[in-house]
Amino acid sequence: MSEAWRYPTFLLCLYGFFSNLRPLEPFLTAYLMGPDKNLTETQVVNEMYPVWTYSYLALLFPVFLATDYLCYKPVIILQGASFVATYIMLVNAQGLRAMQLLEFFFGVATAAEVAYFSYIYSVVEPVQYQKVTAYCRGVTLLGSTVGSLAGQILVSVAKVPLFHLCVATLVSIILAFFAPWFLPIASRSLFFHKSDSVVLAEDPTKGAVCVSMENLSKEKVEDNECKILLEHNIPAPLAKVPQPAVGSVGGLDVLKILWGDFLHCYSCHTLLAWSLWWALSTCGYLQVVNYTQVLWENIVPSQKFMIYNGYVETVSTVLGALMAFSVGFVTISWTTWGELCLCGFTIVIAVAVYLMDTVENIWVCYASYVIFRGTYMLLITIATYQIAANLNMRRYAFVFGVNTFMALMLQTILTLIVVDSVGLGLDIVSQFFIYACYFATIAIVFLAAALRRLAVRCRARPSSASGSKDTDLDSVGGVSSLHDPEVILPVDDRLPPQG
DSSP states (O other): OTTTTHHHHHHHHHHHHHHHOOTTGGGHHHHHHSTTTOOOHHIIIIIIHHHHHHHHHHHHHHHHHHHHHTTSHHHHHHHHHHHHHHHHHHHHOOSHHHHHHHHHHHHHHHHTHHHHHHHGGGTSOGGGHHHHHHHHHHHHHHHHHHHHHHHHHHHHTSOOOHHHHHHHHHHHHHHHHHGGGGSOOOSOOSSSEEOHHHHHTSOTTSSSOOOOHHHHHHSOGGGOGGGOOOGGGOOGGGSOOOOOOSEEOOHHHHHHHHHHHHHHHTTOHHHHHHHHHHHHHHHHHHHHHHHHHHHHHHHSOTTTSOOOHHHHHHHHHHHHHHHHHHGGGOOOOHHHHHHHHHHHHHHHHHHHHHHHHHOOOHHHHHHHHHHHHHHHHHHHHHHHHHHHTTOOHHHHHHHHHHHHHHHHHHHHHHIIIIISTTTTOOOHHHHHHHHHHHHHHHHHHHHHHHHHHHHHHHHHHHHTTSOHHHHHHHHHHSSOTTTOGGGOOSTTOOOOOOO
16 A cells, blocks of 8 residues: 555656657747748737637636546546647647637646646645655656757757657657556545545634644744734634535535635735735746747747757756755745845846846847746745645645636736737737836835835834743744734644645
Protein backbone atom coordinates (compact mmCIF):
# COMPACT_ATOMS: atom_id res chain seq x y z
CA MET A 1 0.00 0.00 0.00
CA SER A 2 2.89 2.32 0.74
CA GLU A 3 4.04 2.02 -2.89
CA ALA A 4 0.57 2.64 -4.40
CA TRP A 5 1.39 6.28 -5.11
CA ARG A 6 4.11 5.41 -7.63
CA TYR A 7 1.90 4.19 -10.47
CA PRO A 8 -0.48 7.20 -10.76
CA THR A 9 2.41 9.60 -10.13
CA PHE A 10 4.43 8.02 -12.94
CA LEU A 11 1.52 8.26 -15.39
CA LEU A 12 0.77 11.84 -14.38
CA CYS A 13 4.43 12.82 -14.77
CA LEU A 14 4.55 11.10 -18.16
CA TYR A 15 1.52 13.07 -19.25
CA GLY A 16 2.87 16.33 -17.81
CA PHE A 17 6.25 15.96 -19.51
CA PHE A 18 5.01 15.21 -23.03
CA SER A 19 2.08 17.66 -22.90
CA ASN A 20 4.56 20.44 -22.04
CA LEU A 21 7.21 19.27 -24.53
CA ARG A 22 6.22 21.78 -27.21
CA PRO A 23 9.15 22.79 -29.48
CA LEU A 24 6.91 25.15 -31.46
CA GLU A 25 5.89 27.20 -28.42
CA PRO A 26 8.71 29.83 -28.54
CA PHE A 27 8.09 30.33 -32.27
CA LEU A 28 4.29 30.26 -32.34
CA THR A 29 3.85 33.90 -33.39
CA ALA A 30 6.54 33.59 -36.07
CA TYR A 31 4.77 30.46 -37.35
CA LEU A 32 1.37 32.16 -37.47
CA MET A 33 2.73 35.27 -39.21
CA GLY A 34 4.98 33.27 -41.53
CA PRO A 35 4.20 31.63 -44.88
CA ASP A 36 2.54 28.60 -43.25
CA LYS A 37 -0.46 30.55 -41.87
CA ASN A 38 0.14 33.98 -43.41
CA LEU A 39 -1.74 35.96 -40.75
CA THR A 40 -1.09 39.64 -40.16
CA GLU A 41 0.07 41.10 -36.86
CA THR A 42 -3.33 42.73 -36.38
CA GLN A 43 -5.13 39.43 -36.91
CA VAL A 44 -2.87 37.56 -34.49
CA VAL A 45 -2.75 40.20 -31.76
CA ASN A 46 -6.16 41.84 -31.93
CA GLU A 47 -8.44 39.07 -33.21
CA MET A 48 -6.90 35.66 -32.49
CA TYR A 49 -5.05 35.72 -29.15
CA PRO A 50 -7.89 37.44 -27.21
CA VAL A 51 -10.12 34.40 -27.84
CA TRP A 52 -7.92 32.34 -25.50
CA THR A 53 -8.34 34.90 -22.71
CA TYR A 54 -12.12 34.97 -23.05
CA SER A 55 -12.39 31.17 -23.30
CA TYR A 56 -10.15 30.56 -20.30
CA LEU A 57 -12.18 32.94 -18.14
CA ALA A 58 -15.57 31.57 -19.23
CA LEU A 59 -14.55 27.94 -18.71
CA LEU A 60 -12.49 28.14 -15.53
CA PHE A 61 -15.28 27.90 -12.94
CA PRO A 62 -17.47 25.35 -14.82
CA VAL A 63 -14.42 23.16 -15.41
CA PHE A 64 -13.45 23.50 -11.74
CA LEU A 65 -16.87 22.16 -10.67
CA ALA A 66 -16.86 19.49 -13.38
CA THR A 67 -13.39 18.38 -12.27
CA ASP A 68 -14.61 17.76 -8.73
CA TYR A 69 -17.91 16.19 -9.75
CA LEU A 70 -16.32 13.83 -12.32
CA CYS A 71 -13.40 12.96 -10.02
CA TYR A 72 -10.59 14.42 -12.13
CA LYS A 73 -9.71 11.69 -14.63
CA PRO A 74 -12.30 12.54 -17.33
CA VAL A 75 -11.22 16.20 -17.22
CA ILE A 76 -7.54 15.26 -17.62
CA ILE A 77 -8.54 13.21 -20.67
CA LEU A 78 -10.54 16.22 -21.93
CA GLN A 79 -7.44 18.38 -21.52
CA GLY A 80 -5.35 15.93 -23.54
CA ALA A 81 -8.03 15.79 -26.27
CA SER A 82 -8.16 19.61 -26.37
CA PHE A 83 -4.37 19.79 -26.79
CA VAL A 84 -4.58 17.27 -29.64
CA ALA A 85 -7.37 19.25 -31.34
CA THR A 86 -5.37 22.46 -30.93
CA TYR A 87 -2.25 21.16 -32.64
CA ILE A 88 -4.08 19.19 -35.34
CA MET A 89 -5.70 22.48 -36.34
CA LEU A 90 -2.36 24.26 -36.05
CA VAL A 91 -0.91 21.76 -38.54
CA ASN A 92 -3.80 21.55 -41.02
CA ALA A 93 -6.25 24.46 -40.65
CA GLN A 94 -6.01 27.77 -42.45
CA GLY A 95 -7.66 31.14 -41.96
CA LEU A 96 -8.47 33.44 -39.07
CA ARG A 97 -11.72 31.71 -38.05
CA ALA A 98 -9.99 28.36 -37.75
CA MET A 99 -7.24 29.92 -35.64
CA GLN A 100 -9.84 31.50 -33.36
CA LEU A 101 -11.48 28.08 -32.87
CA LEU A 102 -8.02 26.70 -32.14
CA GLU A 103 -7.62 29.29 -29.38
CA PHE A 104 -10.93 28.16 -27.88
CA PHE A 105 -9.69 24.56 -27.66
CA PHE A 106 -6.50 25.81 -26.06
CA GLY A 107 -8.63 27.70 -23.55
CA VAL A 108 -10.38 24.42 -22.66
CA ALA A 109 -7.00 22.74 -22.18
CA THR A 110 -5.71 25.57 -19.99
CA ALA A 111 -8.83 25.63 -17.82
CA ALA A 112 -8.53 21.86 -17.34
CA GLU A 113 -5.08 22.21 -15.74
CA VAL A 114 -6.87 22.29 -12.38
CA ALA A 115 -7.59 18.58 -12.83
CA TYR A 116 -3.95 17.75 -13.49
CA PHE A 117 -2.69 19.53 -10.40
CA SER A 118 -5.40 18.25 -8.05
CA TYR A 119 -5.97 14.64 -9.19
CA ILE A 120 -2.95 13.23 -7.40
CA TYR A 121 -4.20 14.39 -3.99
CA SER A 122 -7.30 12.23 -4.37
CA VAL A 123 -5.44 8.95 -4.93
CA VAL A 124 -2.42 9.16 -2.62
CA GLU A 125 -2.09 9.49 1.13
CA PRO A 126 -1.36 12.92 2.66
CA VAL A 127 2.09 11.77 3.76
CA GLN A 128 3.06 11.61 0.05
CA TYR A 129 1.65 15.03 -0.93
CA GLN A 130 4.94 16.92 -0.83
CA LYS A 131 6.78 14.27 -2.82
CA VAL A 132 4.21 13.82 -5.58
CA THR A 133 3.66 17.57 -5.90
CA ALA A 134 7.38 18.11 -6.40
CA TYR A 135 7.47 15.39 -9.06
CA CYS A 136 4.42 16.63 -10.97
CA ARG A 137 5.40 20.29 -10.93
CA GLY A 138 9.05 19.57 -11.62
CA VAL A 139 8.33 17.39 -14.62
CA THR A 140 6.11 20.01 -16.28
CA LEU A 141 8.93 22.54 -15.91
CA LEU A 142 11.40 20.01 -17.33
CA GLY A 143 9.15 19.32 -20.31
CA SER A 144 8.77 23.02 -21.05
CA THR A 145 12.53 23.59 -20.79
CA VAL A 146 13.45 20.63 -22.98
CA GLY A 147 10.83 21.65 -25.55
CA SER A 148 12.07 25.24 -25.80
CA LEU A 149 15.72 24.19 -26.01
CA ALA A 150 15.03 21.46 -28.57
CA GLY A 151 13.00 23.85 -30.69
CA GLN A 152 15.75 26.46 -30.75
CA ILE A 153 18.47 23.91 -31.60
CA LEU A 154 16.36 22.48 -34.42
CA VAL A 155 15.73 25.96 -35.83
CA SER A 156 19.15 27.58 -35.45
CA VAL A 157 21.44 24.55 -35.89
CA ALA A 158 19.53 22.05 -38.02
CA LYS A 159 17.57 24.73 -39.94
CA VAL A 160 14.32 22.81 -39.46
CA PRO A 161 11.23 24.64 -40.79
CA LEU A 162 8.70 25.79 -38.20
CA PHE A 163 6.06 23.52 -39.75
CA HIS A 164 8.14 20.50 -38.74
CA LEU A 165 8.32 21.84 -35.19
CA CYS A 166 4.53 22.00 -35.22
CA VAL A 167 4.34 18.35 -36.33
CA ALA A 168 6.87 17.34 -33.63
CA THR A 169 4.76 19.13 -31.02
CA LEU A 170 1.64 17.31 -32.23
CA VAL A 171 3.45 13.95 -31.90
CA SER A 172 4.46 14.82 -28.33
CA ILE A 173 0.88 15.83 -27.47
CA ILE A 174 -0.51 12.57 -28.92
CA LEU A 175 1.98 10.55 -26.84
CA ALA A 176 0.81 12.47 -23.77
CA PHE A 177 -2.84 11.81 -24.59
CA PHE A 178 -2.55 8.04 -23.98
CA ALA A 179 -1.23 8.30 -20.41
CA PRO A 180 -4.34 9.55 -18.52
CA TRP A 181 -6.51 6.70 -19.86
CA PHE A 182 -4.61 4.32 -17.58
CA LEU A 183 -4.90 6.45 -14.44
CA PRO A 184 -6.85 4.92 -11.52
CA ILE A 185 -10.28 6.45 -11.01
CA ALA A 186 -10.45 8.65 -7.93
CA SER A 187 -13.05 7.52 -5.39
CA ARG A 188 -13.33 10.88 -3.63
CA SER A 189 -13.01 14.58 -4.33
CA LEU A 190 -12.95 17.80 -2.34
CA PHE A 191 -16.64 18.74 -2.52
CA PHE A 192 -19.04 16.41 -4.35
CA HIS A 193 -17.63 13.06 -3.21
CA LYS A 194 -16.12 12.80 0.25
CA SER A 195 -14.90 9.75 2.11
CA ASP A 196 -15.38 9.19 5.84
CA SER A 197 -11.73 9.94 6.53
CA VAL A 198 -11.86 13.25 4.74
CA VAL A 199 -14.97 14.41 6.57
CA LEU A 200 -13.75 13.32 9.96
CA ALA A 201 -10.48 15.15 9.40
CA GLU A 202 -12.36 18.44 9.23
CA ASP A 203 -14.06 19.99 12.22
CA PRO A 204 -17.38 21.45 10.97
CA THR A 205 -17.50 23.88 13.87
CA LYS A 206 -14.23 25.50 12.92
CA GLY A 207 -13.09 27.86 10.26
CA ALA A 208 -10.39 27.55 7.67
CA VAL A 209 -8.26 25.36 9.91
CA CYS A 210 -7.05 24.94 13.47
CA VAL A 211 -3.84 26.09 15.05
CA SER A 212 -2.77 25.77 18.67
CA MET A 213 -0.76 28.18 20.76
CA GLU A 214 1.86 25.46 21.05
CA ASN A 215 2.24 25.43 17.27
CA LEU A 216 2.25 29.21 17.18
CA SER A 217 5.15 29.32 19.57
CA LYS A 218 7.20 27.30 17.12
CA GLU A 219 6.64 29.80 14.32
CA LYS A 220 8.54 33.01 13.75
CA VAL A 221 6.83 35.77 15.66
CA GLU A 222 6.37 37.94 12.59
CA ASP A 223 4.40 35.35 10.62
CA ASN A 224 1.39 34.82 12.87
CA GLU A 225 -0.93 37.79 12.34
CA CYS A 226 -3.64 35.56 10.94
CA LYS A 227 -3.16 32.79 13.48
CA ILE A 228 -4.22 34.56 16.68
CA LEU A 229 -7.33 32.96 18.12
CA LEU A 230 -9.98 35.62 18.78
CA GLU A 231 -13.17 33.67 19.16
CA HIS A 232 -15.07 36.54 20.71
CA ASN A 233 -14.52 38.60 17.55
CA ILE A 234 -15.99 36.14 15.07
CA PRO A 235 -18.49 37.80 12.75
CA ALA A 236 -21.81 35.94 12.93
CA PRO A 237 -22.00 34.98 9.23
CA LEU A 238 -18.52 33.47 9.42
CA ALA A 239 -18.85 31.58 12.68
CA LYS A 240 -19.97 28.43 10.87
CA VAL A 241 -18.87 27.41 7.42
CA PRO A 242 -21.14 24.71 5.96
CA GLN A 243 -19.43 21.36 5.48
CA PRO A 244 -20.36 18.56 3.10
CA ALA A 245 -21.69 15.32 4.52
CA VAL A 246 -20.21 11.91 3.83
CA GLY A 247 -20.81 10.75 0.25
CA SER A 248 -22.14 12.86 -2.60
CA VAL A 249 -23.64 16.31 -2.14
CA GLY A 250 -25.66 18.57 -4.41
CA GLY A 251 -24.47 21.51 -6.47
CA LEU A 252 -26.26 24.05 -4.27
CA ASP A 253 -24.54 22.67 -1.17
CA VAL A 254 -21.17 22.98 -2.91
CA LEU A 255 -21.86 26.62 -3.83
CA LYS A 256 -22.77 27.36 -0.20
CA ILE A 257 -19.53 25.75 0.96
CA LEU A 258 -17.53 27.78 -1.56
CA TRP A 259 -19.21 31.03 -0.53
CA GLY A 260 -18.54 30.30 3.14
CA ASP A 261 -14.91 29.53 2.36
CA PHE A 262 -14.62 32.76 0.37
CA LEU A 263 -15.91 34.93 3.21
CA HIS A 264 -13.86 33.07 5.77
CA CYS A 265 -10.49 33.08 3.98
CA TYR A 266 -10.53 36.63 2.64
CA SER A 267 -11.36 38.14 6.03
CA CYS A 268 -7.62 37.92 6.76
CA HIS A 269 -5.83 41.15 5.85
CA THR A 270 -2.51 39.43 5.12
CA LEU A 271 -4.07 36.81 2.86
CA LEU A 272 -6.11 39.49 1.12
CA ALA A 273 -3.00 41.63 0.44
CA TRP A 274 -0.98 38.76 -1.07
CA SER A 275 -4.02 37.60 -3.06
CA LEU A 276 -4.52 41.10 -4.42
CA TRP A 277 -0.93 41.20 -5.63
CA TRP A 278 -1.33 37.70 -7.08
CA ALA A 279 -4.41 38.66 -9.12
CA LEU A 280 -3.08 42.04 -10.30
CA SER A 281 0.40 40.87 -11.23
CA THR A 282 -0.69 37.60 -12.83
CA CYS A 283 -3.00 39.57 -15.09
CA GLY A 284 -0.06 41.67 -16.30
CA TYR A 285 2.27 38.65 -16.46
CA LEU A 286 -0.11 36.73 -18.72
CA GLN A 287 -0.45 39.71 -21.04
CA VAL A 288 3.30 40.18 -21.35
CA VAL A 289 4.02 36.47 -21.86
CA ASN A 290 1.18 36.07 -24.37
CA TYR A 291 2.24 38.99 -26.55
CA THR A 292 6.02 39.20 -26.09
CA GLN A 293 6.70 37.09 -29.18
CA VAL A 294 4.78 39.65 -31.22
CA LEU A 295 7.03 42.38 -29.81
CA TRP A 296 10.14 40.35 -30.69
CA GLU A 297 8.77 39.79 -34.19
CA ASN A 298 8.20 43.53 -34.46
CA ILE A 299 11.83 44.28 -33.53
CA VAL A 300 13.48 41.43 -35.48
CA PRO A 301 11.24 39.79 -38.13
CA SER A 302 11.88 36.03 -38.25
CA GLN A 303 11.64 36.08 -42.04
CA LYS A 304 14.77 38.25 -42.25
CA PHE A 305 16.86 37.36 -39.20
CA MET A 306 17.75 34.38 -37.05
CA ILE A 307 15.71 34.50 -33.84
CA TYR A 308 16.64 32.95 -30.49
CA ASN A 309 13.29 32.79 -28.75
CA GLY A 310 13.85 29.19 -27.68
CA TYR A 311 17.07 29.98 -25.83
CA VAL A 312 15.41 32.94 -24.13
CA GLU A 313 12.44 30.85 -22.98
CA THR A 314 14.82 28.16 -21.72
CA VAL A 315 16.99 30.60 -19.76
CA SER A 316 13.98 32.44 -18.33
CA THR A 317 12.31 29.18 -17.25
CA VAL A 318 15.48 27.89 -15.56
CA LEU A 319 16.06 31.27 -13.88
CA GLY A 320 12.44 31.31 -12.71
CA ALA A 321 12.88 27.84 -11.22
CA LEU A 322 16.09 28.89 -9.45
CA MET A 323 14.45 32.04 -8.11
CA ALA A 324 11.51 30.01 -6.85
CA PHE A 325 13.87 27.50 -5.25
CA SER A 326 15.84 30.29 -3.55
CA VAL A 327 12.76 31.40 -1.60
CA GLY A 328 13.29 28.46 0.74
CA PHE A 329 16.57 29.98 1.91
CA VAL A 330 15.35 33.54 2.46
CA THR A 331 14.75 34.61 6.06
CA ILE A 332 12.78 37.82 6.29
CA SER A 333 9.79 39.11 8.20
CA TRP A 334 7.28 38.94 5.35
CA THR A 335 4.53 40.26 7.62
CA THR A 336 6.51 43.44 8.24
CA TRP A 337 8.38 43.86 4.97
CA GLY A 338 6.31 41.82 2.52
CA GLU A 339 4.40 44.69 0.96
CA LEU A 340 7.58 46.79 0.67
CA CYS A 341 9.32 43.87 -1.06
CA LEU A 342 6.36 43.48 -3.40
CA CYS A 343 6.63 47.17 -4.22
CA GLY A 344 10.39 47.01 -4.90
CA PHE A 345 10.32 43.90 -7.06
CA THR A 346 7.24 45.09 -8.94
CA ILE A 347 9.20 48.24 -9.84
CA VAL A 348 11.88 45.92 -11.28
CA ILE A 349 9.17 44.20 -13.35
CA ALA A 350 7.79 47.56 -14.54
CA VAL A 351 11.26 48.77 -15.59
CA ALA A 352 11.94 45.49 -17.42
CA VAL A 353 8.68 45.78 -19.39
CA TYR A 354 9.42 49.45 -20.14
CA LEU A 355 12.87 48.56 -21.50
CA MET A 356 11.37 45.80 -23.63
CA ASP A 357 9.03 48.38 -25.12
CA THR A 358 11.29 51.40 -25.63
CA VAL A 359 14.77 50.04 -26.40
CA GLU A 360 14.63 48.75 -29.95
CA ASN A 361 17.39 46.21 -29.42
CA ILE A 362 16.49 42.53 -29.44
CA TRP A 363 19.22 41.59 -26.92
CA VAL A 364 18.03 44.20 -24.43
CA CYS A 365 14.50 42.95 -25.01
CA TYR A 366 15.57 39.34 -24.44
CA ALA A 367 17.49 40.23 -21.26
CA SER A 368 14.59 42.30 -19.91
CA TYR A 369 12.20 39.43 -20.53
CA VAL A 370 14.44 37.02 -18.60
CA ILE A 371 14.56 39.47 -15.66
CA PHE A 372 10.80 39.97 -15.90
CA ARG A 373 9.99 36.25 -15.72
CA GLY A 374 12.58 35.49 -13.05
CA THR A 375 11.32 38.27 -10.79
CA TYR A 376 7.70 37.27 -11.24
CA MET A 377 8.49 33.62 -10.43
CA LEU A 378 10.27 34.74 -7.27
CA LEU A 379 7.34 36.85 -6.09
CA ILE A 380 4.59 34.41 -7.05
CA THR A 381 6.41 31.68 -5.09
CA ILE A 382 6.55 33.92 -2.02
CA ALA A 383 2.88 34.83 -2.47
CA THR A 384 1.98 31.15 -2.79
CA TYR A 385 3.84 30.37 0.42
CA GLN A 386 2.28 33.26 2.34
CA ILE A 387 -1.24 32.42 1.19
CA ALA A 388 -1.02 28.67 1.65
CA ALA A 389 1.13 28.56 4.79
CA ASN A 390 -1.66 27.40 7.09
CA LEU A 391 -4.70 26.71 4.90
CA ASN A 392 -5.88 23.14 4.55
CA MET A 393 -5.76 21.55 1.11
CA ARG A 394 -9.38 22.28 0.21
CA ARG A 395 -9.14 25.95 1.04
CA TYR A 396 -5.79 26.70 -0.50
CA ALA A 397 -6.94 25.05 -3.74
CA PHE A 398 -10.02 27.25 -3.56
CA VAL A 399 -8.08 30.45 -2.77
CA PHE A 400 -5.63 29.81 -5.60
CA GLY A 401 -8.56 29.22 -7.92
CA VAL A 402 -10.27 32.46 -6.87
CA ASN A 403 -7.03 34.41 -7.33
CA THR A 404 -6.55 32.93 -10.79
CA PHE A 405 -10.15 33.69 -11.70
CA MET A 406 -9.75 37.32 -10.60
CA ALA A 407 -6.51 37.57 -12.61
CA LEU A 408 -8.31 36.27 -15.69
CA MET A 409 -11.18 38.66 -15.14
CA LEU A 410 -8.77 41.59 -15.01
CA GLN A 411 -6.90 40.24 -18.01
CA THR A 412 -10.15 39.97 -19.96
CA ILE A 413 -10.99 43.59 -19.18
CA LEU A 414 -7.46 44.69 -20.14
CA THR A 415 -7.57 42.64 -23.34
CA LEU A 416 -11.00 43.96 -24.27
CA ILE A 417 -9.96 47.58 -23.80
CA VAL A 418 -6.35 47.56 -25.01
CA VAL A 419 -5.91 44.61 -27.39
CA ASP A 420 -9.22 43.56 -28.95
CA SER A 421 -10.24 45.21 -32.20
CA VAL A 422 -13.63 46.02 -30.67
CA GLY A 423 -11.78 48.17 -28.12
CA LEU A 424 -8.79 50.40 -28.74
CA GLY A 425 -6.98 47.73 -30.76
CA LEU A 426 -3.58 49.28 -30.02
CA ASP A 427 -0.37 48.24 -31.74
CA ILE A 428 2.06 46.06 -29.80
CA VAL A 429 4.42 48.90 -28.81
CA SER A 430 1.60 50.94 -27.30
CA GLN A 431 0.31 47.85 -25.50
CA PHE A 432 3.64 47.20 -23.77
CA PHE A 433 3.87 50.82 -22.65
CA ILE A 434 0.47 50.38 -20.98
CA TYR A 435 1.66 47.13 -19.34
CA ALA A 436 4.72 48.93 -17.94
CA CYS A 437 2.46 51.66 -16.51
CA TYR A 438 0.15 48.94 -15.14
CA PHE A 439 2.97 47.33 -13.13
CA ALA A 440 4.17 50.76 -11.96
CA THR A 441 0.66 51.42 -10.62
CA ILE A 442 0.70 48.11 -8.72
CA ALA A 443 4.04 49.13 -7.17
CA ILE A 444 2.59 52.46 -6.03
CA VAL A 445 -0.42 50.73 -4.46
CA PHE A 446 1.78 48.38 -2.44
CA LEU A 447 4.15 51.18 -1.47
CA ALA A 448 1.19 53.01 0.07
CA ALA A 449 0.07 49.79 1.80
CA ALA A 450 3.59 49.19 3.16
CA LEU A 451 3.89 52.72 4.55
CA ARG A 452 0.47 52.42 6.18
CA ARG A 453 1.38 49.07 7.78
CA LEU A 454 4.64 50.46 9.16
CA ALA A 455 2.78 53.47 10.57
CA VAL A 456 0.22 51.19 12.27
CA ARG A 457 3.01 49.09 13.78
CA CYS A 458 4.83 52.15 15.08
CA ARG A 459 1.64 53.38 16.80
CA ALA A 460 0.82 49.93 18.20
CA ARG A 461 4.27 49.18 19.64
CA PRO A 462 4.17 51.63 22.59
CA SER A 463 0.72 50.46 23.69
CA SER A 464 1.66 46.75 23.47
CA ALA A 465 3.37 46.93 26.88
CA SER A 466 0.24 48.24 28.66
CA GLY A 467 -1.08 44.85 29.75
CA SER A 468 0.19 41.34 30.31
CA LYS A 469 -2.35 39.78 27.98
CA ASP A 470 -1.40 42.15 25.22
CA THR A 471 2.25 41.39 25.84
CA ASP A 472 1.61 37.66 25.59
CA LEU A 473 -0.18 38.11 22.31
CA ASP A 474 2.57 40.34 20.97
CA SER A 475 5.15 37.69 21.79
CA VAL A 476 3.27 35.35 19.48
CA GLY A 477 2.17 37.57 16.65
CA GLY A 478 4.65 40.48 16.61
CA VAL A 479 1.88 43.06 16.99
CA SER A 480 -1.16 42.56 19.17
CA SER A 481 -4.19 41.94 17.04
CA LEU A 482 -6.25 43.64 19.76
CA HIS A 483 -4.66 46.88 18.65
CA ASP A 484 -4.93 46.17 14.93
CA PRO A 485 -8.45 45.38 13.74
CA GLU A 486 -7.13 44.28 10.37
CA VAL A 487 -5.79 41.03 11.74
CA ILE A 488 -9.00 39.86 13.45
CA LEU A 489 -10.00 36.50 11.97
CA PRO A 490 -12.68 33.92 12.58
CA VAL A 491 -11.77 31.28 15.12
CA ASP A 492 -9.04 28.73 14.50
CA ASP A 493 -7.62 29.94 11.20
CA ARG A 494 -4.28 28.97 9.92
CA LEU A 495 -2.75 30.31 6.94
CA PRO A 496 1.51 27.69 3.74
CA PRO A 497 3.40 26.47 1.09
CA GLN A 498 1.92 25.14 -1.97
CA GLY A 499 3.39 21.76 -2.35
